[in-house]
Every structure is written in C-alpha cells, then in structure tokens.
Amino acid sequence: MGEIMNFDTIHDYNTFLGIETLHPLINSIDFTEIGKEYRHARKRYGFYFIFLKDVRCGDLIYGRHTYDYQEGTLVFIAPGQVAGKDDTGEVFKMKGWGLCFHPDLLRGTLLQEKMKDYSFFSYEANESLHMSERERQIIVNCFREIREELKHSIDKHSKSIITANIEVFLNHCMRFYDRQFITRENVNKDVLSRFEELLNGYFESDKPQTIGLPSVQYFADELLLSANYFGDLIKKETGKSAQEYIQLKVIEKAKDKLYNPDKTVNEIAYELGFKYPHHFSRMFKKIVGSSPTDFRGMN
Structure with missing residues (x-):
C-alpha cells in the first residue's frame, strides 16, 4: 500500500x-x-x-x-x-x-x-x-x-x-x-428484504449472547453498505430509522419470549443480548408502554 x-x-x-x-x-x-x-x-x-x-x-x-x-x-x-x-x-x-x-x-x-x-x-x-x-x-x-x-x-x-x-x-x-x-425503489426493497432476513437470523443464532444487541453497523457491513447510506435507505423505505427498526424487532422477539412463563425477565434480557436487564426493561417500557413484567401479567 x-x-x-x-x-x-x-x-x-x-x-x-x-x-x-x-x-x-x-x-x-x-x-x-x-x-x-x-x-x-x-x-x-x-x-x-x-x-x-x-x-x-x-x-x-x-x-x-x-x-x-x-x-x-x-x-x-x-x-x-x-x-x-x-x-x-x-x-x-x-x-x-x-x-x-x-x-x-x-x-x-x-x-x-x-x-x-x-x-x-x-x-x-x-x-x-x-x-x-x-x-x-x-x-x-x-x-x-x-x-x-x-x-x-x-x-x-x-x-x-x-x-x-x-x-x-x-x-x-x-x-x-x-x-x-x-x-432505485426495487433495489431498495431487495436490501430491506435482505435486512429483514439477517435480522431474523440474528435472533435465531447465538449472536445475541456472543456479540450482544444487533447494531446498525453490523447489518450495514453485512449488506456491503456504509452505515449512513444504509440508515438513510431504511428511513426512506420504512419511515423509521434503522436503529428504531432494530429495536422494534427486539421488542417483537421479547414479547414472544415473555409468553413463556418458565423464563424470568432477566433471562430473557440476556438471551436478547442486553448486558444489563434494566436496560431491557427501560427500552420495553418506552416502546410498549408497560414493563415486561406487567406485559406478561396482562397476557
């Protein structure tokens, strides 16, 4: 070089x-x-x-x-x-x-x-x-x-x-x-579809426990895009930032896990990639409007 x-x-x-x-x-x-x-x-x-x-x-x-x-x-x-x-x-x-x-x-x-x-x-x-x-x-x-x-x-x-x-x-x-x-709407939709596949695959693997919560940079790298371009593309296609999109997926997975009474809220937080359970509870309440424990009780 x-x-x-x-x-x-x-x-x-x-x-x-x-x-x-x-x-x-x-x-x-x-x-x-x-x-x-x-x-x-x-x-x-x-x-x-x-x-x-x-x-x-x-x-x-x-x-x-x-x-x-x-x-x-x-x-x-x-x-x-x-x-x-x-x-x-x-x-x-x-x-x-x-x-x-x-x-x-x-x-x-x-x-x-x-x-x-x-x-x-x-x-x-x-x-x-x-x-x-x-x-x-x-x-x-x-x-x-x-x-x-x-x-x-x-x-x-x-x-x-x-x-x-x-x-x-x-x-x-x-x-x-x-x-x-x-x-480039059709190309963008291909990227969005691939992003969704990668996001689902992330939580079906052991990456949350080994890497932690998924980041915008991680998916941008996987899609061979810069983080800013990737973020702008997702915003244009969905109306949400890439970070918001990822967080909504985290909450979706969290809700599924909360229906299992055998796992504690702390165990679910660690499974999703949170280092500290209270960070999980804070994000969940901010997006859903109730704590993970209250959500579990209501459902």
Missing part, C-alpha cells in the same frame, strides 16, 4: 494543484482549466471536499435494473477521510469540478449545526450521487456561483454569502439523493 498524501488546509491542496489561493478556507475548482498531469495517490483531506466526476460512465446497473444517469457523479468526502487509489504509474488529467471548504469556515454559522444532516459525506464511493443532465447543470451552476464570489475581495459579507451558497448546494444534493432513492 502506497503512502498517503496529507492536505490539512485549502492552501496545501491549491499548492498541490498549482493554483492561486483566493480564500484560505474555501475553493471552487474547474479542473478542466488545470493542464497538469498527475499520478494516482491516496489522499487524506482535512476539509470537506465535493468532487464532480465529469465523465460519461454509461448506463448504471444495480441488481437487474439499469439507470441512464450518465453525465457524472458527485462524491462527498468529510474531514479526515482518505480517498483515491495507490500509484499505478498511470498519468492522467483531472476532469470535472471540486468544492473544498474547511470546517473553520462554518464555525459560528447555522450551517455548522446542519452539517450533521448531510449524511452523504459518510457514504462510500459506490453510493455516490448519480445525476441527470439537468441536475448536473444545477450543480455546475452552484460551483460557478461560489467561484464568482471568491473573486471578490474578502469583506464582512463574504462569510455569510459563501456559507449561504454552500447550503443551497448541499440542499440540492439532498434533493437529488432523495430522487435517487426513489428511482
């Missing part, structure tokens, strides 16, 4: 590209204007990075379904994440657009609080946003709007205007991701 290049600041990255730093905390880059050739490398970014891969990739196939979003993909990278691939000796020119902005730019703004809602920054590359030509044009316009603002001298209005533009950009991305989830 090759070395990782570290870019802690926007200026570090601009220097690597050989371009001017117009603002120390943000840049919007049209890669077609950079004539240099590069070799592949794995890179760690100390800032947010949105990269529009402006290449035609043909029809995209998911399961047995084909989608014609050919114009490009958006990849989202959060501070501290590593992206890219090891040097293979291949030389290439970058294409597309890039928006990189440092977390310090957002400090003290409303957008800083909203960043956690943009969960696509923790998606994997294969879960990137695939856009139609119309969507792509909207996104390119966002890149250009921010770039035009950066050409102005920094003044007291710069921060609010720039962060407002970033928020518009991210809200468009949120809308397009919602569309992407809808257009």
Whole structure:
C-alpha cells in the first residue's frame, strides 16, 4: 500500500494543484482549466471536499435494473477521510469540478449545526450521487456561483454569502439523493428484504449472547453498505430509522419470549443480548408502554 498524501488546509491542496489561493478556507475548482498531469495517490483531506466526476460512465446497473444517469457523479468526502487509489504509474488529467471548504469556515454559522444532516459525506464511493443532465447543470451552476464570489475581495459579507451558497448546494444534493432513492425503489426493497432476513437470523443464532444487541453497523457491513447510506435507505423505505427498526424487532422477539412463563425477565434480557436487564426493561417500557413484567401479567 502506497503512502498517503496529507492536505490539512485549502492552501496545501491549491499548492498541490498549482493554483492561486483566493480564500484560505474555501475553493471552487474547474479542473478542466488545470493542464497538469498527475499520478494516482491516496489522499487524506482535512476539509470537506465535493468532487464532480465529469465523465460519461454509461448506463448504471444495480441488481437487474439499469439507470441512464450518465453525465457524472458527485462524491462527498468529510474531514479526515482518505480517498483515491495507490500509484499505478498511470498519468492522467483531472476532469470535472471540486468544492473544498474547511470546517473553520462554518464555525459560528447555522450551517455548522446542519452539517450533521448531510449524511452523504459518510457514504462510500459506490453510493455516490448519480445525476441527470439537468441536475448536473444545477450543480455546475452552484460551483460557478461560489467561484464568482471568491473573486471578490474578502469583506464582512463574504462569510455569510459563501456559507449561504454552500447550503443551497448541499440542499440540492439532498434533493437529488432523495430522487435517487426513489428511482432505485426495487433495489431498495431487495436490501430491506435482505435486512429483514439477517435480522431474523440474528435472533435465531447465538449472536445475541456472543456479540450482544444487533447494531446498525453490523447489518450495514453485512449488506456491503456504509452505515449512513444504509440508515438513510431504511428511513426512506420504512419511515423509521434503522436503529428504531432494530429495536422494534427486539421488542417483537421479547414479547414472544415473555409468553413463556418458565423464563424470568432477566433471562430473557440476556438471551436478547442486553448486558444489563434494566436496560431491557427501560427500552420495553418506552416502546410498549408497560414493563415486561406487567406485559406478561396482562397476557
């Protein structure tokens, strides 16, 4: 595995590209204007990075379904994440657009609080946003709007205007991701069906006693998805978060077990994967409205 290049600041990255730093905390880059050739490398970014891969990739196939979003993909990278691939000796020119902005730019703004809602920054590359030509044009316009603002001298209005533009950009991305989830409805249902099978199988095995309560990360790994993408998919399909869905399954299994009078509530809690029985009782009462003991007595 090759070395990782570290870019802690926007200026570090601009220097690597050989371009001017117009603002120390943000840049919007049209890669077609950079004539240099590069070799592949794995890179760690100390800032947010949105990269529009402006290449035609043909029809995209998911399961047995084909989608014609050919114009490009958006990849989202959060501070501290590593992206890219090891040097293979291949030389290439970058294409597309890039928006990189440092977390310090957002400090003290409303957008800083909203960043956690943009969960696509923790998606994997294969879960990137695939856009139609119309969507792509909207996104390119966002890149250009921010770039035009950066050409102005920094003044007291710069921060609010720039962060407002970033928020518009991210809200468009949120809308397009919602569309992407809808257009892949059949694929999503396949994932949901597989999730249900894995969840049932979990409680039919000894995993609750050996691993503990099932986690969102466990099922995301089993389905080869990032936890955030998996969570968003489940939310779109069921209206419940993946964690809520798992908890409801735990309660369903608990109710079945409570009908067996030979097992104590504590024994049932341990069988379900709880380390401490009172955690089980607390969750059960929160969801069902009565304690496990009272539920048993009523039934």
